[in-house]
Amino acid sequence: MTHETVFHAILSLAIQGTLITFVYALAALGLAVVFGLIGVINMAHGAMITLGAYFTWACLSAGLPFALAVLVAVAGVGLVGLIVEHALIRHFYDKPFETLLLTWGLFLILTELIKIAFGSDIRTIPTPLPSAIAFLGFHIPEYEALVALLSAALLGAIGLVFYKTSYGIKIRALTQNREVAGLLGLNVAATYKIVFVAGAMLAGLAGALMSPILSIDPTIGNIYLVRSFFVVIVGGIGQLLGGTLAGSFLIGGSQTIFGAFSSQVIAQTVVFALAIVVLRFRPTGVFKEK
Amino acid sequence: MSNTRPVAPAPRIDLRSESAAAIVVFAALALLPLMMGGYVIYVLPQYLIYGVLAMSLGMLWGYAGILSFGQAAFFALGAYAMGLAMKAGFGASDGYLGLLAAIVIGAGLAFLVGYFLFSAGVRDIYFVLITLALSIMVQQIAISQSSLTGGFNGMYIPRMDLALGPFGSVSLAHDRAIYYLVLPVTIAIYAGLRRLTRSDFGKVLVGIRENEGRTLSLGFETSWYKTIAFTISGAVACLAGALYGAHAEFVSPSLASVAFSTEVVIWVAIGGRQSLLGALLGGLGVAALSNYLDGLSPVFWQLILGGIFVAVIIAFKGGIAGALGRLVARKDGTHG
Numbered sequence: 047m048t049h050e051t052v053f054h055a056i057l058s059l060a061i062q063g064t065l066i067t068f069v070y071a072l073a074a075l076g077l078a079v080v081f082g083l084i085g086v087i088n089m090a091h092g093a094m095i096t097l098g099a100y101f102t103w104a105c106l107s108a109g110l111p112f113a114l115a116v117l118v119a120v121a122g123v124g125l126v127g128l129i130v131e132h133a134l135i136r137h138f139y140d141k142p143f144e145t146l147l148l149t150w151g152l153f154l155i156l157t158e159l160i161k162i163a164f165g166s167d168i169r170t171i172p173t174p175l176p177s178a179i180a181f182l183g184f185h186i187p188e189y190e191a192l193v194a195l196l197s198a199a200l201l202g203a204i205g206l207v208f209y210k211t212s213y214g215i216k217i218r219a220l221t222q223n224r225e226v227a228g229l230l231g232l233n234v235a236a237t238y239k240i241v242f243v244a245g246a247m248l249a250g251l252a253g254a255l256m257s258p259i260l261s262i263d264p265t266i267g268n269i270y271l272v273r274s275f276f277v278v279i280v281g282g283i284g285q286l287l288g289g290t291l292a293g294s295f296l297i298g299g300s301q302t303i304f305g306a307f308s309s310q311v312i313a314q315t316v317v318f319a320l321a322i323v324v325l326r327f328r329p330t331g332v333f334k335e336k
Numbered sequence: 337m338s339n340t341r342p343v344a345p346a347p348r349i350d351l352r353s354e355s356a357a358a359i360v361v362f363a364a365l366a367l368l369p370l371m372m373g374g375y376v377i378y379v380l381p382q383y384l385i386y387g388v389l390a391m392s393l394g395m396l397w398g399y400a401g402i403l404s405f406g407q408a409a410f411f412a413l414g415a416y417a418m419g420l421a422m423k424a425g426f427g428a429s430d431g432y433l434g435l436l437a438a439i440v441i442g443a444g445l446a447f448l449v450g451y452f453l454f455s456a457g458v459r460d461i462y463f464v465l466i467t468l469a470l471s472i473m474v475q476q477i478a479i480s481q482s483s484l485t486g487g488f489n490g491m492y493i494p495r496m497d498l499a500l501g502p503f504g505s506v507s508l509a510h511d512r513a514i515y516y517l518v519l520p521v522t523i524a525i526y527a528g529l530r531r532l533t534r535s536d537f538g539k540v541l542v543g544i545r546e547n548e549g550r551t552l553s554l555g556f557e558t559s560w561y562k563t564i565a566f567t568i569s570g571a572v573a574c575l576a577g578a579l580y581g582a583h584a585e586f587v588s589p590s591l592a593s594v595a596f597s598t599e600v601v602i603w604v605a606i607g608g609r610q611s612l613l614g615a616l617l618g619g620l621g622v623a624a625l626s627n628y629l630d631g632l633s634p635v636f637w638q639l640i641l642g643g644i645f646v647a648v649i650i651a652f653k654g655g656i657a658g659a660l661g662r663l664v665a666r667k668d669g670t671h672g
Contacts, residue, residue: 087461134646143403146461147605147649154598154642162639268594272472275465311480318469325466326456 054183059302061184066298068194071201071290072255074274076248078290079204081278083221083241085142086135089149091249091274092267093156098123098253099262100160103169112174119254120247126156127246131239139238153271160264173258193255200251205287217241269314273297276321279329297321353664354657358530358613362523369512378511379627381518385580387619388525390603392572394615395529397604399538400565401545402459406467407573407600409474410446412592414438414577416478416485419493419587431496431508435578442574443567450566454559459548468594475592490588493581514583521579522616525572530612532568541565599623602641605648608657618655 077091088094098119105115130152138144175192178185208214220227220237228234253267260266281293297317304313365384369377389411397403421434449470453463478485485491498517499505508514532538543551544558552558581587590596600619607618622641629637652659 087465134650143460144649146464147403148646150598150601151642151646151649154602154645155639158639158642162636265594269472272465272469276469279462309480311476315473315476318473322453322466322469325462326452326458329456329458329462 055306057182058184059306061181061186063295063299063302065186065190065194066302067291067295068197069190069256069259070273070277070294070298072193072197073252073270074277074290074294075197075200075204076245076252077271077274078278078281078286079248080242080245082286082289083217084139084238086139086145086242087142087149087275088242088245088249089146089271090130090152090156091149091245092269092271093153093160094123094127094246094249094267095253095256095270096160096262096264096267097126097156098250099171099257099260099266100164100169100253101250102254102257103171103262104164106171116251116254120250123250123253124243124247127243127249128239130246131242135242136235136238157264164264166264169262171258171262189258193259196255200248201287201291208286272318276318276325280321280324296324353661354611354613358526361613361617362519362526365519369515373511377515379624381511381515381583382580383620383623384518384522385576385583386600386603386623387616388522388576388579389573389600390607390615390619391526391529391612392569392576393600393604394607394609394612395533395572396565396569397601398609398611398615399533399545400541400562402562402566403464403601404467404566404569405464405594405597405601406470407569408592408594408597409467409471410442410570410573411577411580411596411600412474412478412587412589413441413445414574414579415493415581415584415587415591416491416577417441417574418496418578418581419491420484422493422496423491429499431582432499434496434582435575438574438578439571442577443571445574446570447563447567450563450570451559454562454566457559468597471592471594471597475589478589478592485589488589490586493585493587495585496582508582518579518583521575525575526612526616529568529572533612537561537564599626602645604655605645606655608655608659608661610654611657611661614655614657617657 073095076094077088080086080088080091101119101122102112102115105118106112110118134148134152135145138148173187173189175188177188179188179191206214208218216227216232217237219230220232220234224234252270277290277293277297279293280296281289281291285292300320301310301313301317304316308316365380368380389407392410393404393407417438418431418434421437422430424430424433449466453466458466479487482488495508495514497505497507498513506513508517533541540551540556540558540561543554543556544561548558577591580591599622603619603622604615605618606622607616608614626637626641648655654661
């Protein structure tokens with residue numbers, strides 16, 4: 047093997063790794079927001095991603111343009127999140143284990159509703175940007191590059207909200223000390239509601255944007271739930287931006303590298319196993335001080 | 337007697353009444369094949385095996401407070417172990433080898449995973465998600481290693497013979513024969529787990545469930561107790577899987593799916609997580625009902641099941657067994 051082919055192979059892995067990092071970050075963001083800020087692990091996160099993908103499919107079938115379909119999907123999943131939060135979740139914020147089981151029940155119900163509404167057949171969405179960008183002799187699919195860019199922009203926007211706006215600072219105060227934040231006049235219940243709905247909308251957005259890359263079936267979200275959870279844990283809970291990005295890079299990057307030597311299935315299995323090992327030794331995330 | 341209680345009490349099940357109920361249930365099950373035949377006798381062992389799987393989770397979740405979404409992973413491993421043992425063709429003892437291998441694999445894997453995680457203080461949500469990942473991993477390995485497992489298409493397993501040494505061997509191809517193998521095993525596992533939960537070991541598990549920090553400060557090495565509980569649970573789930581493989585004569589990767597793992601949690605939640613008999617009957621009853629109603633309307637039944645699950649979590653923490661236990665307790669109260 048010449049140096050050039052080695053260089054070529056490494057560059058190819060780097061490009062794939064970058065794309066997958068931002069896609070995983072996009073998928074994990076909703077979970078990271080809800081888990082990191084209000085301590086709820088939303089087990090229905092995967093089903094919400096699936097729902098976002100199906101809403102997009104339904105809107106496209108009805109003749110809407112792709113961008114509009116994505117917006118409808120985000121609003122639709124956000125509405126589902128709002129209903130669920132108001133009816134159930136808000137009564138259980140101080141019982142993390144109950145919310146875990148409740149959101150799991152919700153996952154079951156959502157999955158079955160998806161099956162009833164859309165059937166169990168695999169749906170595909172044609173990619174809205176079928177061409178590829180030529181770059182150093184590589185062809186990068188335009189749509190995937192766009193998703194990566196949107197994901198990066200979203201991370202930036204969320205960073206701005208949390209670190210530069212007064213509302214973001216209040217939410218972070220709430221995370222640190224709920225009682226005191228409440229005493230200082232923050233509407234705790236409303237803030238929890240906003241965070242949960244924002245998480246649902248982010249899951250819907252992830253499903254909508256990923257829908258052209260996936261073959262959509264009612265269980266597609268399952269693996270994204272586990273993957274997103276590992277992204278959040280490996281990156282470090284509560285470190286919204288850096289943690290999500292670092293976690294996505296470690297999970298997505300290692301999957302790309304293992305995938306180059308074996309099948310995707312094996313790579314996935316190895317990465318999950320590695321994530322479990324990391325979780326065992328660094329339960330607060332790879333980069334966080336012990 | 338004053339009725340003031342500082343916290344809402346966990347639904348307590350009267351131990352004597354559970355024993356009596358267990359005897360009635362098992363006696364009825366033992367006599368059933370004398371009165372009935374056909375499909376019921378063919379399919380009942382499968383539900384009993386599901387009941388055993390449910391008990392493996394009931395012990396872990398109800399007593400030690402450890403929820404596992406990975407019981408299906410162990411169950412599938414057991415079924416594959418049985419299939420591979422039967423395929424290996426060592427002769428008359430293949431079936432025993434399969435059962436033994438399942439117990440060893442289940443206990444071994446659960447011990448490794450449990451010790452690895454519990455000794456570092458991994459718990460609650462983290463443990464739940466890791467066990468969920470365990471199911472996905474086993475399923476993906478089963479799909480990808482198709483030369484060994486048959487991949488997506490699954491693997492056929494001939495029914496084992498029950499070799500009885502000098503007394504020859506009994507073919508389990510007859511429905512009644514395998515029924516009378518599965519039932520005693522179910523009863524033995526119920527009795528064993530029940531003894532375990534009522535022993536000093538079981539009391540430490542309950543202590544861990546209620547307050548792990550305090551149990552630790554009393555001098556109990558809680559991570560060790562949790563590891564043992566998970567090991568026993570894994571061995572039982574894996575043994576149930578081997579029996580399932582022998583009975584169903586077939587195993588496929590969907591046995592390790594997230595959907596099946598979920599079903600086990602639902603059985604136990606509905607049956608009653610703090611009662612082994614509740615878990616057993618939850619597995620048996622919900623699986624039987626699912627099978628029946630799936631034929632009528634598969635998706636709507638799953639939806640209803642999801643709704644029942646949410647209702648149990650919100651309002652009936654003890655499941656059916658807990659509600660019955662409370663009812664009996666109230667009745668006793670009015671009489672006494």
